Amino acid sequence: MIKGFKMKLNDGMAAEYKKRHNELWPEMKDIIHNQGGKNYSIFLDEETNILFGYIEIENEERWNKAGKTDVNQKWWDFMASIMETNEDNSPVSKDLELMFHLD
Template identity: 70%
Template sequence: MIKGFKMKLYEGQEKEYEYRHNQLWPEMKDMIHEYGGKNYTIFLDKETLTLFGYIEIEDEEKWKKGADTAINRKWWDYMADIMETNPDNSPVAVDLDMVFHLD
């Protein structure tokens, strides 16, 4: 299953966002894989500071359970100062509807 979603950076945080993801904690990588995520890619629209995420997941319910892990909550807290977040520090993320796919 493929998921697409968008998020939003705060102005001036482009380099910091990229830096933090290039230093992604091993425990976070493990959690993503443990909860069925692979081929995870994030793109940035520099004009709007909109992030577009693409990830392949095994199962939607399994993937959602990863949000409740301690390492994921720690990551949210770490990222909250550079992007739009909800009151629990989860990123404001909007799922996108797939309109075309070609293998």
């Protein structure tokens, strides 16, 4: 299953966002893989600061459990200062509807 979603980066935070992801904690990599995620990419539209995420997951229910882990919640706290977040510091994220896919 593939998933597309969007988030919003705060103004002037593109370099910091990229730096933090280039230094992604090994524990976060493990969470992503252990919850069935692979082939994960995030793109930035510099004109709008909208981040577009793409990930292949094994199933939605398993993937959603990632956010409940201590490591993931620490990551959200770490990222909260540079992007739009909810009260629990999870990123404000909107799933996008798949309109076309070609292997």
